Amino acid sequence: MPPPARPLEPRSARASRLNTVNASTALLTDRYELTMLQATLRDGTAQRRSVFELFARRLPEGRRYGVVAGVGRLLDALAEFRFGQVELDWLREAGVVDEDTIQWLADYRFSGTIWGYPDGELYFPQSPVLIVEGTFAESVILETVFLSILNHDSAIASAATRMITAAGNRPCIEMGSRRTHEGSAVAAARSAYIAGFAATSNLEAGRTYGIPTTGTSAHSFTLLHDTERDAFEAQVRALGPGTTLLVDTYDIPEAIRTAVEVAGPELGGVRLDSGDLVALAGEVRRQLDDLGATSTRITVTSDLDEYAIAALAAAPVDGYGVGTALVTGSGAPTSGFVYKLVSREGTGGEMVPVAKKSKDKVSVGGRKSALRRRDAAGTAQAEVIGIDLTPVHDGDDRTLLVELVRDGSRVHHETLDDARERLRTSLAELPATSRQLQAGEPAIDTVYEERT
Amino acid sequence: MPPPARPLEPRSARASRLNTVNASTALLTDRYELTMLQATLRDGTAQRRSVFELFARRLPEGRRYGVVAGVGRLLDALAEFRFGQVELDWLREAGVVDEDTIQWLADYRFSGTIWGYPDGELYFPQSPVLIVEGTFAESVILETVFLSILNHDSAIASAATRMITAAGNRPCIEMGSRRTHEGSAVAAARSAYIAGFAATSNLEAGRTYGIPTTGTSAHSFTLLHDTERDAFEAQVRALGPGTTLLVDTYDIPEAIRTAVEVAGPELGGVRLDSGDLVALAGEVRRQLDDLGATSTRITVTSDLDEYAIAALAAAPVDGYGVGTALVTGSGAPTSGFVYKLVSREGTGGEMVPVAKKSKDKVSVGGRKSALRRRDAAGTAQAEVIGIDLTPVHDGDDRTLLVELVRDGSRVHHETLDDARERLRTSLAELPATSRQLQAGEPAIDTVYEERT
Incomplete structure (x- = not known):
């Protein structure tokens, strides 16, 4: 196999070009988000401060860890989440929402704050992978596009990481474009690169993300x-x-x-x-x-x-070319992330933790913090999630949430090589047996800390 | 659930807007296609007339039939398969191919002919779902984007059809956007609609394809x-x-x-x-x-x-909302279509059937025709594939391949409702037991006819 098309070089956080022609991501959205928006605009709850959390209730069957990927793409998509004339005209023509709602959407800019696990970080059941703080209105309409990106990209990165681990020091090449949607293919190459793949066959991934291409x-x-x-x-x-x-x-x-x-x-x-x-x-x-x-x-x-x-x-x-299994998540094509309201402003202005009680789908209310508890040797011991408090950091531990967006402005810019390096480090922290392929429980337990 | 956003109306074959910002699909391509192009431009074989065939060696485990979807999107993607300045500059900068090849790509327009099973048609092992006839050069570089689209969209349509069958007369709503890549989500809604879903949650699918939206x-x-x-x-x-x-x-x-x-x-x-x-x-x-x-x-x-x-x-x-299982193909997230050279011009100008002999992956050479053999009652009996001949049509049979592109021009334009109706009819032809969910062999056998 020839050397990669171009040397590895620092990757800039380029805007993804794989969007709609008019570049807006605003209609990559489920209709109910806009009709809920309409209802809350009418009754005044739209402006209540809210905290949404994106997390997985569990890992796919037998998996020991999950790998976060897609955060860079999510931030690109947020920047393009604008309702332009094309989108507004269609919403009006299709009768999706009323005129007041359309006017509100015309001015839409997310003005809140987002924290998250960055690309290449490991996650476990209940890890607060993304925390979106803003008004209900501005946060609820991001649900679908945020979930689409993280559910797909993390599924691919999680499978890809197992392949890299199995391959040891031998290089893996991503060549699955033909087995998945043409847009997923480009995102899959990005996830595989984060996981440690050496190159991709996909030329658009080379152009958009600077990933080495080969064939x-x-x-x-x-x-x-x-x-x-x-x-x-x-x-x-x-x-x-x-x-x-x-x-x-x-x-x-x-x-x-x-x-x-x-x-x-x-x-x-x-x-x-x-x-x-x-x-x-x-x-x-x-x-x-x-x-x-x-x-x-x-x-x-x-x-x-x-x-x-x-x-x-x-x-x-001397090397492996991987296609179908990679781009379909090797049996787990989606990550099972959900996006739930966990806290919102009450009538007195105070923040109220909220949680649904649906059978088998209970959620945990409250704004979360998270750290990875490590022993003195640096081995991960537990995923510690603080509910409306910051867990005590004992010096060996590692804080997991980084600020991605502050008051509507993106403050997180990384290269794909940063994410690759983070994954290498995070994986190395795991107990050695949990990096093997055998099915098992999550590598570490998830533990809550809350006020007593 | 409220009625669909807008009444069902004839769908126009609109250009898909979910492409790259510059609208070109040309880099949704594996690097080796362009390096093979370079090698054949140098040795003169690039201009050999060729026949490529897209087919599946087998159906996913236990499935009785497959459903073709994505043909409309494929034709949209072909129209946008142009190497503009952005693409050419990147290919040059990244050193993918030499200057002669870049010049050839700058003028690229597919000038050949494409036949295929249209959206909503059933397929079986070895069905010649797409036949691309042109020079080797102009046909080989379409491999990845054609496979990406048909592998994804048909996997979703195949799963969706089983859901529709299970649901009987009750409506199904597609709401899986959040579980798959944001671009796949829009295509999945299109496939689900072809399969008979009543509506989608996805607004972009509403805008791009006129599919009713709900929530x-x-x-x-x-x-x-x-x-x-x-x-x-x-x-x-x-x-x-x-x-x-x-x-x-x-x-x-x-x-x-x-x-x-x-x-x-x-x-x-x-x-x-x-x-x-x-x-x-x-x-x-x-x-x-x-x-x-x-x-x-x-x-x-x-x-x-x-x-x-x-x-x-x-x-x-009264109705079902289906998400994850639909957009992940319910256990079969890709269709297993491959794109193989089956015939090409020889030194004397004659067409030579070709086939590889790789272990377990033998292909069948020759230009194919196909019909669905039916008995007098209209029940499907076999998938008859002619090799370099047209199988004899006995009056009850049905010809399967339609001309999609003639001498570079698109000649096939359909609405999604046409595809929906075709699927209903094609399914009704199957022996009744093979429409049930139980795992089994393909509903009908594939039979070859060739010159003796």
Whole structure:
């Protein structure tokens, strides 16, 4: 596989370009948010100060931790959450809300404050991943777009992190674009990069986020040519002997012989996309070595997930290309985040914790704080959530919430490499066994602290 | 639940607005497509006439049929597949391909012909869902964006159709936006509508595709108010007594009493979002009837999938709101479509069928035709695929491929209601048992016809 398209460099927090053509994200919203807005504008509760919390009741079955991703995209989406003429005209034409509500939306700017777990942080059941403080009106209408972004991006990052862990020091390449919605594909590449993937096949992800792009070639390229040799010669002529040749279109041993004849022993790599990869990798390695191509790398693809990657640990494989399992969250395509009102202004101006009592879906009222309790060795012990108080920090602990938006202005700007580094550090804090693939309980317990 | 925002009306084939800001879809592409292009431009094979086929090797485990969706979006994406200055500059800056290739891309317009199964058609293993005929160069670079769209949209439509079947005559509402990527959410609403869903919660889907939008209210709305009664009064005042009240924030029987007191017996509906819905629906129905609210409808939500919907068949439920299971394809989040070269021009100008021999991934060479064999009663018997020939049509059969693009121009324009109707008809052709939810083999066999 060729080196990444461009060297790793600090990533700027660029505005996501994968939005609607008119750039507004305001209609990526469920209708009920606007009708609730209308009702509260009429009865005066719209202006009550409110605290919304975004959290997951549980992790997907068997998962030991979750990985936050999408915060940067969420902040981009907030900046574009504006009701312009196109949106307002449509709301009026479709009769979604009344004229007073439309006028209110025309002036909409979020003026509140948002705290959150940043990209690359781990989360556990009930972790207050996002806390939105503002009026009810300005906060409630952000529910859908915030959930969409974090539910998707964190699901991909969580699966991707398990793959990276299984791969050890071998690089993983994200190549799942074709298996998911074309917009999700770009976001999935971003999540995979945060998790530690080396590169993506997706060009738009390269352009939008500066993620290195890479690729080999398809079976169609070999089939287009009259012979496999013609195809290899064309590829080497165009891309140099450092390229990666796909060797399983016809007969693999013959393809390897041809590949080394064409590119010489400095052939960059070969890709295997079918068959029993464990056995095959060993055979291909021996053949390459016998032909003097001792530094030619072996990349495997073909429906890999974290378990298949782990099963290849002892095989002489140099890199993994991962597609379907990555972009579908490897069995957990969404994160289960919800967005709940946990506190709001009462009639006397005081803040009142609130919680629903729905069966099996009880929520915990009150404004939360959070820290990761660590022992003196730096190993995580518990997720400590303070209810309307800040948990006592004992020196070894780590505060989890960072300020993202203050009084309507974005104050959090990070590169994707910052998020990558945070994830590496956060993972290293976990008890070692909980970084393995085996199903189990969350790696650490969630503990509440509240006033007595 | 209130009536849809606007009456069903013929849907125009509007351009999707959920693209990149500069509207180009050209970089929703894997890097290897452009490097293969470069290699073939150099050795002259780029101009070889080629036939690519998009198909699924198999259906997801246990599924009896698949539903095609995304064709309209694919044609929109093709129209926007243009390399403008932004794309070309980035490709140059990132060193993806050489200057000759960049010049070729600057002039890119697809000039070939595309045939396909239209939106709402059923498909089976090996069905030639899309056939792209053009030069290798102009066809190979469409691989990723075509696969992304059809893999996603068809996965959602396939799951949605099972839900519609399970729901019988009761309406289903799509409300899964928050559980999936914000762009996927809009496409998922489109797929669900094709499958027969009555409406969506997603406003952008309303604007882009004219799908009816609807909604109720959230628990946060009740919690915002000092009492549940205050919340119900505010909602009824703003939206009228025909609105749907959410009654499970605190105590359900008390909420029902309050709801009918506030709205009167003409209360439009109540929504249940938690608990044992089968038992609960019966209790709520009895209570509503006792209070004289005999026409008040009961809508249930809470993590429904096709099995949960089926289990509610005997309960007095009037409608289903479906979220997570729908937008994640109910266990099958992607369709497994691949895009393979099946025929290409040889040195003498003749077309040569081609197929790879990779273990477990053998493909079938040759340009395909397809028809659904039906008996005299109109029941589907087999999916007949002709290889380099048109299968004999016996009068009861139905031709499946329609021309979508001819010599680069789009010739297929349909409304979503056309697709809805096609799906209804196609489903009705299946043997009755294969429309049920039980896992099984594909409803009909796939049969090849080829020259002897």
